[in-house]
Amino acid sequence: MPRPWLVLAVWLLCAPVGAQTDTGHQAFDTIRLAGGVSLPLGDSYDGRWAVRPGAWAHASTEFVRGRAHLAVQVYDNDNGTETTPDFLAVQGEVGWGYPVHLPAGISATGGGHLGAIRFRFRENEQFSGFVQDETEVTAGLFARAEAPVGGRLGGFAEVHWIRVFTAEPISLTRVQVGLSLTFDSPAWARRFLR
């Protein structure tokens, strides 16, 4: 398991060197919608559940010298036994990252996020007396690379690390890949957000 805090600290220290930031933009100038698939990295539950590939979507905009985002991801967790139920995890978050612009239109962004995760347990007669879902607080870090594909379309890859604040803490690391679409914020949306 990588040490996400250390990776982000190194990135933030290196980021200003020879890099150009988003300071040319005002808050909420553009909106970027992105979506794709997410793949698990490593073991998250000490072998009790297998984390399956999932889907994710996010929206981001310029905010306080960086980009703020709202994101949601969904994935399944299979146990493969009769004694423990499978569950669906839905995680929502709000985050902020500091972008660095590199040659060829590539940008790299590192930051943190806060959110909540909902575990929805599969219905099963054996567990009818148990709770059917639980919601927990999450926090984490991410490192994202974006590259232009053509026009407003971009490619997107991200390493996304989440800490779930359960009594026995859960760490989830996923790789997210997908496409993004960037467009100017509509005037009404800019007014609303500002």
Added chain:
Amino acid sequence: MTAALAFLLAIPVVVTDTTHVVALDCPGGQHLTQADIEASGSAHLADVLREFEGFRTATVSGYAWATAHAGGIPFSRNGYDLLLDGEPVSTDVFGEQDLDLLPVPLMDIASVTLCPGPGLAAGGFHSYGTLRIETRRAVEGVQASGAYQVGNETGDPGPYVFTELVSPNVPRIGPDSEGSVTLRQSGTRVRGEGRGLRLYPLDAVAVRRVQEVTARFPPDRVPYVGALRGRVLVGSGEVVAQAVGRYIKDLWFVEAAGRELPVRQVNLQGAAHGTHPMGRGALGQLRLDYRAGMAYQALDAEESLLADFDPTWRQTRVTASVQIQADRGPRRFALGGTIARVDVSGTGLGEKARFTLATLFAQRSHRPTTGLQQRTAAALVTAGAAVRLKLANTLVWRHAAQTWSLVIGLEGRLPEEQPGTAYWYTQGYRGFVVPAIAYVQAQPPSARTEGSARFGWEAILAPGLHLQASVAGHRLRGLTLERPAFRLEPGQAAPQGTVTVIEGAHGETLAGAISLRGARGPWRGRVAYSLLADVGGSTAFRDAWERVPRHRARADATVRLDSSFSLHAAVTVQSGAEWPGYAEVSGVPVPPFGETYDAQVPGHVLVDAAISKHLWDRRLRLSLLLRNLLNTEERYHPLGATLDFRLFARIEARLGALR
């Protein structure tokens, strides 16, 4: 409104830009603006108490908070009386006040001011000062506001609930909702307010104790509060009227029972206040103030599993007061009286219990020289044949950028002024008696006396840099204290033992506080320290004060990156305390999870953070609050929940303009 309030109180109110109040009415006062409350990320009304120096707060559930202050008995009653827009309000049940039972939505609060000294305000004598909540002023037309909030404490088992790593659930907070609608037209204002909150006290040490007493599943505490308040101009004067209703499905921790009790409380209050100018007399410009009010309180068992538990309680309190004020330049006078009639019926009370409390009061304030102000207040209170005198003298001297104040109070207090559990037990009320706890009372509560002196100093050291310091001493005699001696049998979740009522307890306390506040550009910051301790007294008194954490230090900083976005962080360090009477419940495993109670309440270092963002021309506000980021052991009571790292998300909407 502020002008009207200032006239009513016959004092000038001066509020500086950095949350200090320097006035004869409120020497040593601490003031929070709406911006301070928003930036600090307060999730509940009780959270604002964290922002004031000089208090210590304690809770069992993490929701209802009691306070300790330099006077009185720690954690038995809040150290202030409540004024909402200048009008007295109360959430009092057997001497306990829960700030979150006030109807006003957090987002409608314009300011909160804590005035610590004794004296007259709003037609009454307030021994430990007042907590003054002012709501936002409405402009002409209709305005509406609403807020929705969810909270989550970390530490639940999550999916591990199905494995050998299973752990107990932790409390759930919310969802909470609140809102108001205000109509203002031609000087008439009507405001409807409502709040609905929810808490599930599921902490590992409390869950069995709570499940034993109630059929609710999951057990919850749900207060609903609504109010209708109005102000109308009548001739050259004005009349303010308010009606408040509360319905609370409660799990109320009562120390005399050693556990939470499942009760339903219904509370209805109505009050009116008129002010009318009476022209000019020999004493100067005269003004008449009159108030009338009625409060009804009903308490019953709610989904109780406790055998023979019957807390039935009905109380009606009718009050009336009149006051004449005279304003003659630098001299001001007030003379008036209050009468309160209380009728009670309930479990164990053979016939209705009742008493009548009458108070005559007078106040004189003047400015002998430039910068010097002096005020003397006196009150004579009587119930039956007993009579007691209260005196408070306030001296404020302001010179250049500095203000010195001295407040001296001498007070006799009758048991009827703050009747608590012990008083009503003497009258025969047995609503909170549970078989596991023997409530032992040899004598009825008697009158008590209290002397206090408070010296304060405030200075503007440089533009944007304010220093505030105070030291206060209290001498208390004739106190009635409840002294628990609990034990815990193996396999039991609730304590057993005795609660002994001690009469005639006495002692002295010392309180000191110093805070430095600064503002520069977008930054606001504060460092503060306070001491609160007993310095002598009887054994029962000192045992009661053992519960109070002596030291508290705090540092916070807020940065407002633009007019709509702020970040706030606070570090609070508080010493630990010992709760005598709970030693024998310590260390015994509590079912079902084998957690243990601990008579030693640990000291803690709390780190909180908050983010607040306004949108849509300030019609919307989003806020995120993170409490106890270090996940340190935050616990305030031997039987209480441990409050882990928790997060609150809040959204507020405001339609129409409110200032």
